[in-house]
Amino acid sequence: MLDEPIRILIAALICWLNFMTVDLIFKLPHSGGVSGATAIAREVEKGGGNLNGGYMMGNIVSSPDASAGTLLASCGVYCAGLPGGLFAALLVYIGNRICYDPGYAGTTGCITATFIVYGAVQSGWFAASDFIAGMVIAILTIQGLSSVHASRLIARLWKVRCRFIPEDKP
Amino acid sequence: MIAIYVCAGIAVYAAIRVILERNTMRKLPFLNVVSFAVTGIIALLLPHPITIAAAAAYFVGSTLESNAIASAWSGGIKK
Numbered sequence: 001m002l003d004e005p006i007r008i009l010i011a012a013l014i015c016w017l018n019f020m021t022v023d024l025i026f027k028l029p030h031s032g033g034v035s036g037a038t039a040i041a042r043e044v045e046k047g048g049g050n051l052n053g054g055y056m057m058g059n060i061v062s063s064p065d066a067s068a069g070t071l072l073a074s075c076g077v078y079c080a081g082l083p084g085g086l087f088a089a090l091l092v093y094i095g096n097r098i099c100y101d102p103g104y105a106g107t108t109g110c111i112t113a114t115f116i117v118y119g120a121v122q123s124g125w126f127a128a129s130d131f132i133a134g135m136v137i138a139i140l141t142i143q144g145l146s147s148v149h150a151s152r153l154i155a156r157l158w159k160v161r162c163r164f165i166p167e168d169k170p
Numbered sequence: 171m172i173a174i175y176v177c178a179g180i181a182v183y184a185a186i187r188v189i190l191e192r193n194t195m196r197k198l199p200f201l202n203v204v205s206f207a208v209t210g211i212i213a214l215l216l217p218h219p220i221t222i223a224a225a226a227a228y229f230v231g232s233t234l235e236s237n238a239i240a241s242a243w244s245g246g247i248k249k
Contacts, residue, residue: 075212132173
């Protein structure tokens with residue numbers, strides 16, 4: 001096993017890639033899911049950020065998406081192994097329904113994260129606690145440092161995603 | 171056990187950002203980071219199967235609150 005700080009940083013990168021991929025596939029930067037998400041996106045744009053990036057930030061705030069799924073999957077695997085992660089996916093789905101969201105992104109992100117975290121723990125290279133701290137660092141980079149730069153980064157990734165699946169214009 | 175200190179440090183940092191940010195709507199992403207960090211701390215402090223339900227309940231509840239604040243601030247339900 002590597003040292004804990006290095007493991008946490010690698011876990012943060014894995015979590016970041018997992019939730020960003022799932023969120024982009026499920027079109028979170030396309031539009032605001034609820035009126036609150038749209039309002040947050042407008043404020044981010046007013047502050048100099050990008051509207052599409054703001055939509056995704058608003059959607060993450062307003063409903064448990066793949067980032068929440070990744071965090072709760074890590075918590076589930078940490079507390080109860082593979083069944084814990086899958087139980088967390090069920091709870092994320094219920095949480096999505098409470099927050100008036102279809103629940104595809106959160107549940108999919110939680111299930112993929114469960115298998116990634118469980119596989120990493122089984123390989124002996126990581127502990128599940130690394131992924132909990134890693135996911136908190138990953139969400140810090142998107143929501144907690146600079147809304148302007150984070151929204152522009154998301155918008156750039158959203159354009160790349162739209163190039164591969166061209167029917168959804170950014 | 172560095173993981174729990176990382177979560178706690180990030181929670182305190184995000185809480186300070188919430189206080190310093192003047193715009194209410196732009197406070198909410200920082201508040202979301204606090205929710206993530208506290209959910210992580212709950213799971214790391216209490217490694218027990220029921221903790222998953224507690225952590226999920228806390229997280230979904232705080233998300234719903236942010237959702238309600240943002241929707242109410244933006245004018246509520248449009249008729």
